[in-house]
Amino acid sequence: AQKITQTQPGMFVQEKEAVTLDCTYDTSDQSYGLFWYKQPSSGEMIFLIYQGSYDEQNATEGRYSLNFQKARKSANLVISASQLGDSAMYFCAMRPLEAGSYQLTFGKGTKLSVIP
Amino acid sequence: DTGVSQNPRHKITKRGQNVTFRCDPISEHNRLYWYRQTLGQGPEFLTYFQNEAQLEKSRLLSDRFSAERPKGSFSTLEIQRTEQGDSAMYLCASSYSLYEQFFGPGTRLTVL
Numbered sequence: 001a002q003k004i005t006q007t008q009p010g011m012f013v014q015e016k017e018a019v020t021l022d023c024t025y026d027t028s029d030q031s032y033g034l035f036w037y038k039q040p041s042s043g044e045m046i047f048l049i050y051q052g053s054y055d056e057q058n059a060t061e062g063r064y065s066l067n068f069q070k071a072r073k074s075a076n077l078v079i080s081a082s083q084l085g086d087s088a089m090y091f092c093a094m095r096p097l098e099a100g101s102y103q104l105t106f107g108k109g110t111k112l113s114v115i116p
Numbered sequence: 117d118t119g120v121s122q123n124p125r126h127k128i129t130k131r132g133q134n135v136t137f138r139c140d141p142i143s144e145h146n147r148l149y150w151y152r153q154t155l156g157q158g159p160e161f162l163t164y165f166q167n168e169a170q171l172e173k174s175r176l177l178s179d180r181f182s183a184e185r186p187k188g189s190f191s192t193l194e195i196q197r198t199e200q201g202d203s204a205m206y207l208c209a210s211s212y213s214l215y216e217q218f219f220g221p222g223t224r225l226t227v228l
Contacts (some may be wrong), residue, residue, distance in 0.1 A: 045209070
């Protein structure tokens with residue numbers, strides 16, 4: 001079984017500042033993928049970034065980077081230069097990469113509010 | 117290039133009625149997923165299709181739930197004899213690779 005824990009129900013950040021959203025995970029799988037999704041108030045889940053458990057380098061996608069610490073089982077999302085449009089719910093998710101299971105397991109999410 | 121579409125966007129029904137939701141995936145995506153999201157929670161996996169074959173089902177998918185994907189194109193999720201606990205957002209996602217899943221806007225179900 002897999003579990004995702006997001007301990008920050010809500011976060012505030014000043015516009016143009018960087019912010020880190022925490023995510024820890026638990027799994028017995030050797031090979032797995034970690035994902036971050038953004039969910040604006042409109043409801044649609046928007047894929048942000050992916051990190052494979054065997055990837056040695058941290059993933060980056062524009063202003064998003066994933067701080068992956070395998071020994072600590074953490075996969076924190078860093079958003080640089082926050083924008084007002086970044087205000088949304090953010091979900092960390094994972095799934096095993098071995099054959100047989102394709103389901104994503106999500107955390108409860110963190111609500112990010114960007115202050116002008 | 118259109119994304120995943122879902123219809124209807126909102127559905128209000130009375131307890132005991134049957135409801136059906138439709139999902140149209142991105143055209144070249146052969147994998148399709150259904151999730152359910154209740155207030156204050158992350159999405160929970162319901163079921164997965166690869167082409168027309170339903171390969172994975174969650175224990176959340178009780179006997180009242182059935183999903184189909186005829187011809188490997190669009191998919192339907194039917195809930196029979198709805199209960200108030202079925203009130204949630206039902207999300208559909210599709211993918212081509214084994215990695216990122218692209219989500220639709222969801223169908224919000226309210227059971228009165």
